[in-house]
Amino acid sequence: MSNQPIILEMKISLRDIHPRIERVFRVSDRITFRKLHEIIQIVMGWENYHLYEFRYGPYRIGIPDDEYFILDRTHLDARDTRIGKIGIEMDDAFTYQYDFGDDWQHTIEVQYSYRSFGGSVKPECINGKQACPPEDVGGSSGYSRYLIELADPNNENHTQSLGWRGLFEADEFNLTAVNERLKRLR
Template identity: 30%
Template sequence: GISPMIWRRLLVKSDSTIEDLHYILQIAMGWEDIHLHYFTIHGQQYGVSQLGGIDFNTNANLVKLSQFRFQKKEKFLYEYDLSTSPALGVWRHWWQHQIRVEAILPLQSNQTLPICISGKGICPPEDCGGAWGFMKARDEFSVHNFLEFLTSLLEDKNIEIDREEIAQLQTWLKVYQNKFDRQLVNKRLKQYSQGDKESILLKQEIL
């Protein structure tokens, strides 16, 4: 796993579906929903089916969290960024999230859900090589290298600016600062609850 631990504390409605929970987690972490995923709950796999991906037995949009009758302190898994091993013929995951049911609370009439009430640590960037790759790149990154690159851009007027490389450096600068933006997460969760799923995921960044 990653050290120090990255975590989010969320409040969600019991009538939220597995599909809802998938997108809520994507938004809360800052993932972009560009990879396959699945939940493992009570020994069964659930998830949003995608072309060329895992074929689930149930429709994630029809399975509500209330159906599982979760108990306090119960845990289940959410695995994201799956790939296949041709040699083994099995799925492997790059990211494994442990979901813990901390409390089951009565719904308050004036409360807008889902909502993130706390969290710590910035989400790893997509395609960074899993936990090991993320920690290695994070530990090797330095503000000094970042400033050196920016200085070279300013000094060389003929240099062709590589926007992708600049974006990557900006991402790792955020990782170095390690500041979780809960307000932005809640802004996007509110947009999701209002039905604006697609545009939110297109604009995702690590949070």
């Protein structure tokens, strides 16, 4: 039975944002960090335009390049490093940074860990709160400004912010739509 994958139930929260933006989702410990990145993009609502990096203990996991991220003992390639390989388990926490310019910092907590009993393990989002900030809004401080501008028709930047992304509902989260997108993920 030990050859069955471990299912990890994780909660991801976007740091420095109020009200809190978070999701709870399940994945297999056999997926790569590259696949975890793709799943996070869907559950959070990001558009996958930017670079990313995971950090867990001494490990940094991302896509190698010639300047910023050179592979060694603690810098691992996300394309072939599996979650289970570095020992992530229940009650562990690690970070996910998305968009090095806007510097979106996420905390990922492993809430539950249990063995799968048959069948393949498909990623699934269980719960969520709040909409994801728009891409390229300027990080957490830019997002706060953006929400203020949208909420106040008398703000000098209201029309510009409204025109940039249209109507934005910060308190919306559509669990069904997220799980439909996850089903299409290969």
